[in-house]
Amino acid sequence: MPVRVRFAPSPTGFLHVGGVRTALYNWVVARQAGGAFVLRIEDTDEARNREEWVTGIDEAMRWVGLDWDERHRQSERADRHAAAAERLAAAGRTYWCDCAREEVDARARERGGPPGYDGHCRDLGKGPGGDAALRFRTPDEGTTTVVDVVRGEPAFPNAGIEDFVVVRSNGKVMFVLANVVDDIEMGITHVIRAEEHLPTTPKYLLLWEALGGGAPPVFAHLPVIVNEKRQKLSKRRDPVALELYRDEGYLPEVMLNYLALIGWSPPDGRERFTLAEMVAEFRLEDVGKSPGFFDVAKLRAFNGDAIRALPVEEFTARCQPWLTGPLAPWPPEAYDEQVFAAMAPLVQERVAVLSEVPAMVDFLLLSDVRVDEDDWARAAKPEAVAPLLDRVLEAWAEVPWEHVADEREPLKDSLFAIGDELGLNRKRAQAPVRAAVTGRSVGPPLFESLVVLGRERTLDRLRAARARL
RNA sequence: GCCCCCAUCGUCUAGUGGCCUAGGACACCACCCUUUCAAGGUGGCAGCACGGGUUCGAAUCCCGUUGGGGGUGCCA
Numbered sequence: 001m002p003v004r005v006r007f008a009p010s011p012t013g014f015l016h017v018g019g020v021r022t023a024l025y026n027w028v029v030a031r032q033a034g035g036a037f038v039l040r041i042e043d044t045d046e047a048r049n050r051e052e053w054v055t056g057i058d059e060a061m062r063w064v065g066l067d068w069d070e071r072h073r074q075s076e077r078a079d080r081h082a083a084a085a086e087r088l089a090a091a092g093r094t095y096w097c098d099c100a101r102e103e104v105d106a107r108a109r110e111r112g113g114p115p116g117y118d119g120h121c122r123d124l125g126k127g128p129g130g131d132a133a134l135r136f137r138t139p140d141e142g143t144t145t146v147v148d149v150v151r152g153e154p155a156f157p158n159a160g161i162e163d164f165v166v167v168r169s170n171g172k173v174m175f176v177l178a179n180v181v182d183d184i185e186m187g188i189t190h191v192i193r194a195e196e197h198l199p200t201t202p203k204y205l206l207l208w209e210a211l212g213g214g215a216p217p218v219f220a221h222l223p224v225i226v227n228e229k230r231q232k233l234s235k236r237r238d239p240v241a242l243e244l245y246r247d248e249g250y251l252p253e254v255m256l257n258y259l260a261l262i263g264w265s266p267p268d269g270r271e272r273f274t275l276a277e278m279v280a281e282f283r284l285e286d287v288g289k290s291p292g293f294f295d296v297a298k299l300r301a302f303n304g305d306a307i308r309a310l311p312v313e314e315f316t317a318r319c320q321p322w323l324t325g326p327l328a329p330w331p332p333e334a335y336d337e338q339v340f341a342a343m344a345p346l347v348q349e350r351v352a353v354l355s356e357v358p359a360m361v362d363f364l365l366l367s368d369v370r371v372d373e374d375d376w377a378r379a380a381k382p383e384a385v386a387p388l389l390d391r392v393l394e395a396w397a398e399v400p401w402e403h404v405a406d407e408r409e410p411l412k413d414s415l416f417a418i419g420d421e422l423g424l425n426r427k428r429a430q431a432p433v434r435a436a437v438t439g440r441s442v443g444p445p446l447f448e449s450l451v452v453l454g455r456e457r458t459l460d461r462l463r464a465a466r467a468r469l
Numbered sequence: 470g471c472c473c474c475c476a477u478c479g480u481c482u483a484g485u486g487g488c489c490u491a492g493g494a495c496a497c498c499a500c501c502c503u504u505u506c507a508a509g510g511u512g513g514c515a516g517c518a519c520g521g522g523u524u525c526g527a528a529u530c531c532c533g534u535u536g537g538g539g540g541u542g543c544c545a
Contacts, residue, residue, distance in 0.1 A: 008545085009545090010544085010545045012545090042545060043545090044544095044545075045544055045545060074545095097543095101542080101543080115470075115471080115541075116471085116541070131543090133543050134543095135543095151473095151474070151475095154473060154474070155473095156472070156473075157472085160471075160472060161472095162541090164542095164543095165542085165543050166543095167543085168543040169543060170543075172543085174542095174543070174544090174545095175544070175545050176545095178545095179545090194539095195473095195474070195475090195538090195539065195540095196539055196540070197539095197540090197545095198473065198474070198539075198540080199472070199473055199474090199539070199540040199541070200540075200541095221474085223474090223475080223538095224538075224539070226537095226538075228480090230537060230538070231537095231538075231539095232538075232539070258481095261481065261482080261494090262481065262482095263481095264482095265481085265482060265483070265493095267483095268483095269482075269483050269484095269492080269493060269494090270493085270494090271481085271482085271493080271494050271495090272494095288481095288482080289474075289475060289476090290474095290475050290476065290538095291474095291475070291537085291538065291539090292480090292481065292482090293480055293481070295480055295481065295495070295496085297480085297495065297496060298480075298481070298494080298495040298496075299495095300495090301494090301495055301496085302494095302495085304507090304508090308508075349507065349508055350506065350507045350508080351507085352507090379505095412504070415504085416504080426503090426504055426505095427503095427504075427505070429504080430504045430505065431504095431505070433504095434504085434505060435505095438505095440505090440506095441505065441506085442505055442506040442507085443505070443506070444505090444506085444507095445504065445505080445506090446504055446505070447504070
């Protein structure tokens with residue numbers, strides 16, 4: 001039987017990073033088996049069915065490079081779901097129930113037992129219509145066991161599984177049923193999803209059997225991804241949208257690499273690997289069981305390494321959204337390809353995410369520098385800064401405007417010579433110049449930057465700074 | 470409350486009964502390099518939750534405790 005897996009996100013406005021990992025594992029399993037990766041958008045809840053949210057999923061998937069073989073929208077299969085519900089009803093596996101939530105709760109309280117539905121309408125022979133919902137009759141005895149590649153065989157006593165609703169009173173089919181129907185009809189062989197679905201899996205299995213689905217799929221419930229407080233990442237309090245990381249300048253291949261590592265690592269334990277390597281080495285049974293923390297610090301470290309490993313041309317190409325695109329902090333005409341090309345290698349080894357690039361070169365592209373108050377104050381503190389700037393201004397008006405490593409380095413030599421005479425070490429001598437010219441206390445190497453900036457602009461900025469002293 | 474899951478450095482993990490005085494990575498600290506910041510180099514800190522078993526031998530197997538998490542909808 002050909003391997004067929006599915007990734008079934010519901011449109012919530014963005015693609016959740018945890019979902020990306022789930023999609024990745026599914027995709028890898030499909031690719032290594034030469035099977036099919038099905039993208040199934042579970043949009044049956046109207047509140048989550050906004051068109052742009054649906055296309056947002058496609059875009060996000062494309063960005064990370066997880067291509068699908070089939071794409072379905074659950075909402076388009078409503079008739080299939082309804083037909084399945086009818087089959088269940090015809091087979092006597094369901095019954096109509098018009099108990100209100102409050103009644104169910106009240107009875108549970110009286111009973112003193114666990115909350116949940118008590119089977120009140122089971123044998124009342126009620127019909128559809130009004131507030132009636134269709135409930136699935138669950139077994140009172142026995143155990144439903146989930147055979148799970150990563151969890152073993154968790155067993156659930158059937159007595160603890162309430163008669164759950166499969167069709168709402170408004171006629172809409174519930175998620176579990178739609179899920180099972182789609183999985184059966186789409187020939188899904190492996191259900192790889194987040195651990196939070198484990199508790200509903202017995203219901204899934206019961207329905208699967210009731211619908212005559214044949215051999216159930218192989219399950220793999222992946223450990224959840226948690227925040228620093230060890231809670232499942234939530235869209236309300238945690239930065240979970242893949243788009244956020246994309247706009248911050250994380251590389252898609254790094255996102256995949258890092259996410260893969262939460263829950264799985266290659267046999268040899270190395271941490272950096274490509275998608276192709278993962279396809280070659282991944283095994284579902286090697287997936288870990290414990291929840292994993294989404295550590296942005298580590299993601300950043302991986303990203304910085306990956307950026308540095310890029311050929312410069314590619315680095316430059318990948319920077320375009322922040323240089324000439326919508327994420328650039330300046331108008332398109334401010335960008336100068338030549339200027340950036342001169343700085344690119346120096347910038348490349350200093351950023352961890354691409355969104356940090358503009359701040360590294362803005363002083364070269366913008367006509368006015370905004371000088372950071374604190375940085376300037378710190379750099380300008382020593383008494384000797386005023387005479388230093390005076391003498392540098394004088395010297396640099398004459399000196400050859402170049403910086404040649406290992407040979408003559410006129411800019412550098414003159415600055416440090418002046419600094420020496422005034423009792424300022426190299427660190428303190430370059431600081432006021434850097435702050436005056438670039439606006440910040442950190443940035444790419446100073447003399448290289450000045451060469452690109454040019455004599456006139458450099459001297460202008462130094463004069464302006466001298467005047468502020 | 471009830472059901473289910475989980476438990477190795479701060480974090481992600483390697484480890485599947487002797488190879489473990491527990492390895493790597495990120496973070497952190499120190500030093501080196503150095504025109505800032507990075508990068509790089511060297512070194513360091515730091516862990517098998519606890520208690521019982523099983524065994525010649527347990528991070529590895531079993532039971533319990535504790536701690537954490539998930540689920541418990543006419544959401545997906």
